[in-house]
Amino acid sequence: MKNARLFFPVFCSVLALAAAAVCAAEDGQRVRPVKEEGAGPRIYLCTDLEAVAGVLDSVNWCLEGGRNYEEARHLLMGEINAAVAGFFDGGASEVTVLSGHGYQAMIPEELDERATMQRGYYPGIWPCRIDRGYDAFALIGQHAKAGTPYGHLTHTGSMDVIDRRINGLSIGEYGQGALCAKECGIPTIFASGDAALCDEAEALTPGVVTVAVKFGLDPDDGCREMTKEEYRRAKTSVVTLAPKAARKKIYAGAKEAVERLINSPESFTYADNLEPPYVLETEYRPTEHGGEIRKERKEHPTSFSAVLGM
Numbered sequence: 475m476k477n478a479r480l481f482f483p484v485f486c487s488v489l490a491l492a493a494a495a496v497c498a499a500e501d502g503q504r505v506r507p508v509k510e511e512g513a514g515p516r517i518y519l520c521t522d523l524e525a526v527a528g529v530l531d532s533v534n535w536c537l538e539g540g541r542n543y544e545e546a547r548h549l550l551m552g553e554i555n556a557a558v559a560g561f562f563d564g565g566a567s568e569v570t571v572l573s574g575h576g577y578q579a580m581i582p583e584e585l586d587e588r589a590t591m592q593r594g595y596y597p598g599i600w601p602c603r604i605d606r607g608y609d610a611f612a613l614i615g616q617h618a619k620a621g622t623p624y625g626h627l628t629h630t631g632s633m634d635v636i637d638r639r640i641n642g643l644s645i646g647e648y649g650q651g652a653l654c655a656k657e658c659g660i661p662t663i664f665a666s667g668d669a670a671l672c673d674e675a676e677a678l679t680p681g682v683v684t685v686a687v688k689f690g691l692d693p694d695d696g697c698r699e700m701t702k703e704e705y706r707r708a709k710t711s712v713v714t715l716a717p718k719a720a721r722k723k724i725y726a727g728a729k730e731a732v733e734r735l736i737n738s739p740e741s742f743t744y745a746d747n748l749e750p751p752y753v754l755e756t757e758y759r760p761t762e763h764g765g766e767i768r769k770e771r772k773e774h775p776t777s778f779s780a781v782l783g784m
């Protein structure tokens with residue numbers, strides 16, 4: 475491991491022991507300044523676009539070429555910078571921001587100059603390119619998992635997925651990222667997005683600071699008969715905070731999360747009881763309405779992040 479963890483060694487070693495023996499991100503390929511002794515925590519911030527305040531639907535706002543896509547990117551940067559400011563004011567020494575939305579929604583020129591930005595897929599790191607060099611994981615703009623009632627633009631990786639389960643536990647993108655962080659021995663401390671995502675986060679990672687910036691209005695029974703494109707348009711009813719109000723809440727939540735990480739790291743926990751081997755099962759939407767549901771099963775003997783990358 476390239477960067478020794480100096481922060482919260484007791485807490486992190488407990489987590490690391492509890493986690494699976496393999497952390498896919500422990501590949502030593504990174505080049506990063508070594509953290510100075512006594513410096514504040516390093517935060518890894520994963521971003522998504524659908525659950526940013528003011529983003530209203532997928533087709534116009536979240537797909538490259540959509541008529542509101544550029545506006546959505548600016549809204550995302552506003553929330554990122556609010557979180558970055560909160561993290562630093564809370565005591566963080568470093569914030570790396572992952573451009574996590576599939577269409578590279580981040581605008582580098584607009585990023586708070588104290589933060590760094592990450593993009594790209596290199597082998598063995600899935601889904602969020604977390605590694606043990608960070609002290610905490612956080613998410614912004616994150617939507618609830620596929621099939622969540624009263625979530626907004628709910629999906630899991632793709633609108634194509636009906637549900638994804640790891641050893642029987644249904645997880646969304648939040649769970650995918652958080653459980654990779656767990657496997658790396660680091661806590662998940664902050665999440666913002668729609669209200670249903672906040673519920674999802676608090677259930678899987680008790681203690682996480684959540685900030686709801688919108689809430690969905692559509693019920694959802696799984697919509698198993700819908701195609702990918704039908705589901706994309708099925709969860710668009712929403713009430714959203716004004717972007718400026720959302721940023722204030724995100725700043726305050728991010729600051730609180732880092733302050734608590736410093737003063738009470740044991741307050742961030744993982745509620746799952748997952749043990750290897752890891753069996754990942756995914757159901758995919760039919761290609762025509764009411765058609766056949768496709769199923770996929772993957773298994774890895776030791777690593778959660780590895781099974782996600784298979």
Ligand SMILES: [Zn+2]
Pocket residue numbers: 522523524617631647
């Ligand atoms: Zn997403």
